[in-house]
Amino acid sequence: MPLLEVIDLSVSFDTPGGELQAVRDVSFSLDAGEILAIVGESGCGKSVLCKAVTRLLPDTARIKSGSVVIDGLSLSSMPERKVQKLRGQLFSMVFQDPMSALNPSLSIGAQIAEAVRVHAPCMKRSEVRERVLELLSLVGIDRAADMYKLYPHNLSGGQRQRVVTAVALASGPRLLFADEPTTALDAGLQTQILDLLRDIRQRLGTSTVLISHDLGAVARAADRGAVMYAGKIVETGTTEEIFYDPRHPYTWSLLLSLPSRAERGRKLHSISGTPPTLIDPPSGDAFAPRNPWALEIDYEQSPPMFRVTDTHFAATWLLDPRAPKITPPIGGNDRG
Amino acid sequence: MAEILLDVRGLTHRYAMTSSRSVTALDGVSFQIRHGEIFGLVGQSGSGKSTAARCIMNLLRPTGGDLHYKGVDLLDPKQRRENRRMLQTTRQLIFQDSASSLNPRMTLADIITEPMVINSVKPPRGSMRAEAEFQAAKVGLSPSCLDRRPPELSGGQRQRAAIARALCMEPELLIADEPVASLDVSVQAQILNLFRHFQTEHGFSLLFIAHDLSAVHWLCDRVGVLFHGLLVESAPTTELFENPLHPCTRALLSSVPLPDPRRERQRRLERFDTDTLPAAETLREVSPEHFVLKED
Ligand SMILES: Nc1ncnc2c1ncn2[C@@H]1O[C@H](COP(=O)(O)OP(=O)(O)OP(=O)(O)O)[C@@H](O)[C@H]1O
Ligand SMILES: Nc1ncnc2c1ncn2[C@@H]1O[C@H](COP(=O)(O)OP(=O)(O)OP(=O)(O)O)[C@@H](O)[C@H]1O
Ligand SMILES: [Mg+2]
Numbered sequence: 194m195p196l197l198e199v200i201d202l203s204v205s206f207d208t209p210g211g212e213l214q215a216v217r218d219v220s221f222s223l224d225a226g227e228i229l230a231i232v233g234e235s236g237c238g239k240s241v242l243c244k245a246v247t248r249l250l251p252d253t254a255r256i257k258s259g260s261v262v263i264d265g266l267s268l269s270s271m272p273e274r275k276v277q278k279l280r281g282q283l284f285s286m287v288f289q290d291p292m293s294a295l296n297p298s299l300s301i302g303a304q305i306a307e308a309v310r311v312h313a314p315c316m317k318r319s320e321v322r323e324r325v326l327e328l329l330s331l332v333g334i335d336r337a338a339d340m341y342k343l344y345p346h347n348l349s350g351g352q353r354q355r356v357v358t359a360v361a362l363a364s365g366p367r368l369l370f371a372d373e374p375t376t377a378l379d380a381g382l383q384t385q386i387l388d389l390l391r392d393i394r395q396r397l398g399t400s401t402v403l404i405s406h407d408l409g410a411v412a413r414a415a416d417r418g419a420v421m422y423a424g425k426i427v428e429t430g431t432t433e434e435i436f437y438d439p440r441h442p443y444t445w446s447l448l449l450s451l452p453s454r455a456e457r458g459r460k461l462h463s464i465s466g467t468p469p470t471l472i473d474p475p476s477g478d479a480f481a482p483r484n485p486w487a488l489e490i491d492y493e494q495s496p497p498m499f500r501v502t503d504t505h506f507a508a509t510w511l512l513d514p515r516a517p518k519i520t521p522p523i524g525g526n527d528r529g
Numbered sequence: 530m531a532e533i534l535l536d537v538r539g540l541t542h543r544y545a546m547t548s549s550r551s552v553t554a555l556d557g558v559s560f561q562i563r564h565g566e567i568f569g570l571v572g573q574s575g576s577g578k579s580t581a582a583r584c585i586m587n588l589l590r591p592t593g594g595d596l597h598y599k600g601v602d603l604l605d606p607k608q609r610r611e612n613r614r615m616l617q618t619t620r621q622l623i624f625q626d627s628a629s630s631l632n633p634r635m636t637l638a639d640i641i642t643e644p645m646v647i648n649s650v651k652p653p654r655g656s657m658r659a660e661a662e663f664q665a666a667k668v669g670l671s672p673s674c675l676d677r678r679p680p681e682l683s684g685g686q687r688q689r690a691a692i693a694r695a696l697c698m699e700p701e702l703l704i705a706d707e708p709v710a711s712l713d714v715s716v717q718a719q720i721l722n723l724f725r726h727f728q729t730e731h732g733f734s735l736l737f738i739a740h741d742l743s744a745v746h747w748l749c750d751r752v753g754v755l756f757h758g759l760l761v762e763s764a765p766t767t768e769l770f771e772n773p774l775h776p777c778t779r780a781l782l783s784s785v786p787l788p789d790p791r792r793e794r795q796r797r798l799e800r801f802d803t804d805t806l807p808a809a810e811t812l813r814e815v816s817p818e819h820f821v822l823k824e825d
């Protein structure tokens with residue numbers, strides 16, 4: 194049985210302009226000890242999806258349909274009081290915005306200690322302190338004893354982000370949702386945090402849903418990847434399948450946009466056209482207007498998930514047997 | 530060679546923690562940015578990059594050093610007063626935490642055009658609304674976002690609003706602290722292309738603070754490397770990437786994650802041992818414009 198199972202989840206916001214469909218019919222599952230990366234366009238619904246799963250959405254959000262099961266417990270129908278008990282122990286979340294995730298008037302040591310006690314209420318004070326210092330050094334904060342007493346505003350952007358990660362790990366969750374945990378970090382620290390995620394997976398069996406724009410980070414840490422566009426998952430596969438044999442035109446465009454692929458002095462590839470509107474999304478494939486490989490049917494009917502392998506699926510009509518054969522601009526092989 | 534726009538000399542800053550203890554965030558940092566130049570500032574987390582940005586924007590008074598912008602002494606209150614309007618309109622900052630620094634009660638349209646309203650700049654495109662829509666489109670924000678407030682937007686949408694807000698003033702000097710880290714690679718590419726366009730078309734200068742070295746490599750003309758508040762190396766971009774001399778620069782360059790799962794998983798994390806740094810060092814020019822800290 195998977196540790197996390199999300200089935201047909203849809204989330205909307207009622208805005209003055211109409212109903213904004215932030216997450217549309219999303220399904221995925223995660224096994225114990227697995228790291229799943231979610232990548233996708235800014236504003237496509239990644240954070241809303243995670244908040245919907247962990248029941249942290251603002252009041253203005255409406256879960257229209259779907260169910261979430263974590264470790265056999267149905268989270269969607271659970272009263273808030275019970276969810277609160279599970280938060281921390283069963284799952285925890287690293288928020289995208291470190292400043293708003295931390296309490297500005299409490300020292301960082303005290304904030305991590307609070308999370309440690311969720312997991313071990315009877316731990317002695319000195320032991321809690323030891324554990325906090327250990328967590329700080331795990332996330333690469335040197336001179337942990339000096340840093341213990343500092344407040345969030347005394348820290349640099351990257352230090353704050355790592356404190357948020359330490360808080361989320363302090364309660365020893367079995368399932369971690371990490372929303373952009375390494376955006377503010379230099380490459381060395383980024384590698385250290387990603388290796389930490391892999392290490393706790395190895396030692397403690399912790400599963401992680403990792404949201405990241407950094408495809409290098411995804412390549413290093415994730416076992417599987419899910420690509421989102423306009424509120425939907427458009428491709429899922431093992432990390433190798435996504436990077437070496439991508440099938441969805443949106444995934445192609447993402448990989449083509451990497452600055453490391455471009456020459457200095459040449460223009461960088463970026464997807465042309467405007468981002469999709471989530472208020473009244475078109476009936477066909479939302480990516481069609483920006484997709485140079487779009488077929489006529491893309492404008493009319495949204496594609497189902499086509500199977501590529503037992504682990505690899507993509508929602509594009511190009512995979513229909515009747516579609517014309519095209520040469521993908523990238524990948525298309527399994528180079529080793 | 531173009532004229533110097535920003536001149537930073539011996540910039541030093543200590544944050545006072547208690548009466549007896551302080552943190553040295555910047556230690557005698559010097560660099561210059563010329564008209565129309567894009568200068569990259571890189572370095573480990575906590576090395577002092579944002580502190581330098583705040584000093585240059587006069588948000589923080591440095592403990593020591595000199596700062597000149599367009600010949601104006603930025604640390605002299607009298608000169609600053611006399612040039613207030615010029616400083617406010619030609620010098621813009623994109624905060625590292627810009628997503629959380631936006632006023633949560635204002636709509637995005639008002640946030641983007643606020644600097645124009647404050648400085649009574651006449652909107653070139655007729656109305657403030659038209660201006661907001663124009664700037665939003667440039668950073669890939671759909672018009673439907675403009676009537677929403679920051680808490681009702683995604684992280685990357687807020688970040689793009691912060692970029693649009695800074696660019697609507699068409700600054701001569703933009704200080705951008707991690708402007709694209711929270712954006713997907715395609716939007717990132719769009720913003721980097723936009724910065725390059727501003728440079729070639731309007732001759733604007735940019736201090737680009739970033740962790741993403743492939744973006745730095747693509748965009749910047751020259752790069753400086755900070756380490757624990759010290760500028761350890763600076764050089765034209767190609768020279769720095771092809772011929773890094775300081776161990777800190779080498780360590781930084783070797784740890785870039787690659788978007789390639791097989792190669793990336795084989796790469797070992799290289800730890801850089803700070804104890805090996807010699808104590809007394811001076812900045813020396815080893816080849817044209819390539820400076821590196823060396824033992825005396
Ligand atoms: N409280 C809210 N009210 C209205 N719309 C919202 C709200 N929160 C998010 N949205 C909208 O829902 C969509 C999905 O937002 P989400 O934060 O999940 O994006 P994301 O994929 O995490 O993007 P990013 O990479 O930029 O963080 C966006 O278009 C956003 O504008
Ligand atoms: N308000 C403050 N009070 C005390 N110390 C501070 C304060 N702000 C920053 N520091 C310290 O000064 C050093 C430099 O911080 P700065 O924010 O300039 O780093 P940075 O290079 O921008 O790092 P990052 O890449 O993580 O954003 C850090 O060690 C930080 O802890
Ligand atoms: Mg997000």
Ligand SMILES: [Mg+2]
Pocket residue numbers: 349350351578579580625706
């Ligand atoms: Mg910073």
